[in-house]
Amino acid sequence: MAEIHLESVTKRFGDVAAVQDIDLVVQDGEFVVLLGPTGAGKTTTLRLIAGLEKPTEGRVLIGGHDAAPRSPAERDVAFVFQQYSLYPHLSVYDNLAFPLRAPVRRQSREDIHKAVERVARMLRIDHKLENRATRLSGGEMQRVAIGRALVRQPSVYLMDEPLSSLDAKLRSELRLELQHIQRDLGATMLYVTHDQIEAMTMATRIGVLDHGRLVQIGTPREIYESPRNTYVATRLGMPAINLLPAGAFAGAAMPPGTTLIGARTEHIVVDRGQGGGPRARVEWIEHLGDQNHLHLVMGDHRLVTLVGADTNLSVGDELQVSLRRPLFFAADGERIAA
Known part of the structure; x- marks a missing residue:
C-alpha cells in the first residue's frame, strides 16, 4: 500500500479552476472520503491521482515518488467508477480475471484462479462466477466492478461514487462490506461522494470540498462538531443544521x-x-x-x-x-x- 500526497495541486480547464491549490495527504492504509456537491472537484482530484489528468500546477506523489513521469498504467492505482463498466460479453469470472491477464502482469492461470476465487468469496459473488455480466442485478454488477479493482491488489484504490446508483438497502450493505474489506486489506482508499451518510460511516477522515478548494479535513466527529464555517456545517447532519x-x-x-x-x-x-x-x-x-x-x-x-x-x-x-x-x-x- 502507499501514501498519496497532493502538493498545492491546481487543475484548470480554460478559465475554470476545477481544483484549486489542494494540499492533501492520505496516509498508508487510510480511508479518506472527499465530500462535496456536484462540481466541487471530487472526480477531477481522483483523475489527477490516477494520471487521467495532468495538474496545471503542483505535484502528485504516490508512495513518496513524483507520479508525473508515470503513465496511468504505471501508477499502480485501481479506479472504481460510478458506472459499472463491465464487459457484458464476458462472465463474472472473466471480468474479474481480466486485469490479471494483461501482458504487464503475466500471472499464471493458477494464481489468477486463486485471486479471483478469493475476491469473489470476499464480495459474496462466488456463486455467480459463470454468469454473464448482463444477467446480474445492479448490486452484483457493482460488486464485480469493485472486485476487479481488488483482485489487482494495487497500491491505491480510487472510488468515484461507486454506490450512488444503488438502492438504499444495497448501499447500506456495500458500505459495510467496503469498510471490512479496507480494514482487512489495510488498503489505502480515497473515496468521493456527495452522500454525507457514506462519508460519516466509512471514513477515517473526511475532506470537504467547495468549488475545487479543500475547506476542511478531519475525522467525521471533528467535521460534525467543529465545522470551520457554515458551508462545512451544512454538509453533515440530517436534518441539516x-x-x-x-x-x-x-x-x-x-x-x-x-x-x-x-x-x-x-x-x-x-x-x-x-x-x-x-x-x-x-x-x-x-x-x-x-x-x-x-x-x-x-x-x-x-x-x-x-x-x-x-x-x-x-x-x-x-x-x-x-x-x-x-x-x-x-x-x-x-x-x-x-
Missing part, C-alpha cells in the same frame, strides 16, 4: 462578532416552560418510529429538532426554546470560537 440570526436569541451569551447561530437538531431543547427565552410554535411533526422530527416556527424563522417517539406534543403547541452547545459564525460564515 439550523442556522438562525443572532438576534433570534437576543440576550444569550455569545462571542463578539456573532451574526449566525448554528444548532444541530439534537442541540435544541424545547419544553412547555414559561421562562423568558424565545418561544416557538409546533408547525409539523414527522413520525419516524424511534424518534420524531419537530418542525417549529419561531417568529420569522423555521427550525427542526428531535423529540422522543412517545412525545405528547401536538401541532400548534407553544414551546420555549433553548440551545446547548451552539455554534457561532461571523458575517462571512467563518466559525467563531465560543
Whole structure:
C-alpha cells in the first residue's frame, strides 16, 4: 500500500479552476472520503491521482515518488467508477480475471484462479462466477466492478461514487462490506461522494470540498462538531443544521462578532416552560418510529429538532426554546470560537 500526497495541486480547464491549490495527504492504509456537491472537484482530484489528468500546477506523489513521469498504467492505482463498466460479453469470472491477464502482469492461470476465487468469496459473488455480466442485478454488477479493482491488489484504490446508483438497502450493505474489506486489506482508499451518510460511516477522515478548494479535513466527529464555517456545517447532519440570526436569541451569551447561530437538531431543547427565552410554535411533526422530527416556527424563522417517539406534543403547541452547545459564525460564515 502507499501514501498519496497532493502538493498545492491546481487543475484548470480554460478559465475554470476545477481544483484549486489542494494540499492533501492520505496516509498508508487510510480511508479518506472527499465530500462535496456536484462540481466541487471530487472526480477531477481522483483523475489527477490516477494520471487521467495532468495538474496545471503542483505535484502528485504516490508512495513518496513524483507520479508525473508515470503513465496511468504505471501508477499502480485501481479506479472504481460510478458506472459499472463491465464487459457484458464476458462472465463474472472473466471480468474479474481480466486485469490479471494483461501482458504487464503475466500471472499464471493458477494464481489468477486463486485471486479471483478469493475476491469473489470476499464480495459474496462466488456463486455467480459463470454468469454473464448482463444477467446480474445492479448490486452484483457493482460488486464485480469493485472486485476487479481488488483482485489487482494495487497500491491505491480510487472510488468515484461507486454506490450512488444503488438502492438504499444495497448501499447500506456495500458500505459495510467496503469498510471490512479496507480494514482487512489495510488498503489505502480515497473515496468521493456527495452522500454525507457514506462519508460519516466509512471514513477515517473526511475532506470537504467547495468549488475545487479543500475547506476542511478531519475525522467525521471533528467535521460534525467543529465545522470551520457554515458551508462545512451544512454538509453533515440530517436534518441539516439550523442556522438562525443572532438576534433570534437576543440576550444569550455569545462571542463578539456573532451574526449566525448554528444548532444541530439534537442541540435544541424545547419544553412547555414559561421562562423568558424565545418561544416557538409546533408547525409539523414527522413520525419516524424511534424518534420524531419537530418542525417549529419561531417568529420569522423555521427550525427542526428531535423529540422522543412517545412525545405528547401536538401541532400548534407553544414551546420555549433553548440551545446547548451552539455554534457561532461571523458575517462571512467563518466559525467563531465560543
